[in-house]
Amino acid sequence: MSRLEPAELPDDLLTPEAVADPDGAAAVLRAHDPVHWSPTHRAWLVxxxxxxxxxFKNPALSSDRVRPLMSARDKPSGDASQKMLGLISEWMVVTDPPAHTRLRRLAGAAFKQQQIAAMEERIQTLVDDLVDTFLASSSPARPTDLVAGVAYPLPAIVIAEMLGAPPEDRDRFRSWSDELALVAFGAGGDARPDRHERALRGLEEMAEYFRALVAHRRREPGGDMLSAMISGDDPSDGSGLSDDELVGMCALLLFAGHETTTNAIANAVRLLTADPELRDRVRDDPALVAPAVEEALRLVGPIKVLVRWVIEDHELRGRTIQAGERVYLVLCGANRDPERFADPDTVDLARSRATHIAFGRGVHACIGAQLARIETRIAVGTLLRRLPGLRVEGEPEYLPTIASRAQTSLPVVHDGVPASRP
Structure with a gap:
């Protein structure tokens, strides 16, 4: 295979072409320069x-990537972007062991107490309610946005209920998540000068809200996940979560759980309805919904890139990766690697579900992966069953972000009379 010159390689993951087709850009890099230095992003693309x-297992690559970014920026401490990054820097997902180990243990115990698998009946009810409303506001032949109607509100409702927030506060959750999405995790393409100020206001409002909710649950524990995290103190070392840590954990669960699941549902629907034969096969056999969702996660997963900060020099495929540099782990490239997957660009419903890394791997694997899978599986299966002939109208438009694969909307139509809820 001929080696492309650096000038010919896709160096910028935020060009319109790369945003529209991240898999194509990643495929060129994977084939010709799998450890590529990008001057545009000032990062290695793996x-x-x-x-x-x-x-994921290399201790030379740190998840504590926000604090170094703050130090490298020539901004005063009162700058909105610095203050915003300061709040995010305490989140579990951007910490390393031993701090991460402690946070993960306490959050993981709370997830177990929530008995995520037992939530399937409730999630099914929520999905059917949203589909009922969606159908009431649409007609079979008129394109209607499935993101706004189903994929977007579902995870916000689920997270709000898990944290024990009042139902009337769900819209606030969604608003805060939207504001944070303007700048979080490598978002780009938003030129609005006030985007950091807006995100900071959203974060500060969110923190104030969760601080009050934490105080309430310390006084009156319930059966929610926040109460479980509060009661998770380890008597052997007294390492329970502080109020600040609880607020940060709630904010992380809200943002990560909302954005990731919305994108997973929307991307899966687009992929599975693009082939009518595949769509109908999955619709007619409920046992195929789970493997279909796994293939969607592999092929069009909600996260394109995970970022790591280099803390120790090391070699990778003959390249010297130096401390102080950044590494972009390009999941959308790895999950279509032909050295790992046979016919990597096709949907194979018999493929092993354990092979892809859409939710990461190792100590930083997504703690909410099981919940995201359940929500996506129930939403996709219900939509295929209840909306006969479901299909997407028009080409996708994706938000220009480094990290996420987020469609701005998903206009769909369907045929005939919708199936009723069970």
Missing amino acids: TRFDDVVAA
């Missing part, structure tokens, strides 16, 4: 499956 999996 695109092969084995290299990305190894990176």
Whole structure:
């Protein structure tokens, strides 16, 4: 295979072409320069499956990537972007062991207490309620946005209920998540000068809200996840979560759980309805919904890139990765690596579900992966069953972000009379 010159390689993941087709850009890099230095992003782009999996376990690559960014920015401490990053820097997802180990243990125990698998009946009810409302506001032949109607509100409702927030506050959750999405996790393409100020206001309002909710649950524990985290103190070392840590955990669960699941549902619907034969096959056999969702997560997963900060020099495929640099783990490249997956660009419903890394791997694997899978599986299965002939109208438009694969909308139509809820 001929080696492309650096000038010919897709260096910028935020060009319109790369945003529209991240898999194509990643495929070129994976084939010709799988450990590629991008001057545009000032980061190494790693695109092969084995290299990305190894990176998850490499102690030279740190998840504590926000604090170094703050130090590198020539901004006063009162700057809105610095203050915003300061709040995010305490989140579990951007910490390393031992701090991460402690936070993860306490959050993981709370997830177990929530008995995520037992929530399926409630999530099914929520999905059917949203589909009922969606159908009432649409007609079969008129394109209607499935993101706004189903994929977007579902995870916000689920997270709000899990945290024990009053139902009337769900819209506030969604608003805060939207504001934070303007700048979080490598978002780009938003030129509005006030985007950091807006995100900071949203974060500060969110923090104030969760601080009050934490105080309430300390006084009056309930059966929600926040109460479970509050009661998770380890008597052997007294390492329970502080109020600040609880607020940060709630904010992380809200934002990460909302954005990731919305994108997973929307991307899966687009993929599975693009082939009518595949769509109908999955619709007619409920046992195929789970493997279909796993293939969607692999092929069009909600996260394109995970970022790591280099804290120790090391070699990778003959390249010297130096401390102080950044590494972009390009999941959308790794999950289509032909050295790992046979016919990597096709949907194979018999493929092993354990192979893809849409939710990461190792100590930083997504703690809410099980919940995201359940929500996506129930939403996709219900939509295919209740909306016969479901299909997407028009080409996708994706938000220009480094990290996420987020469609701005998903206009759909369907045929005939919708099926009723069970």
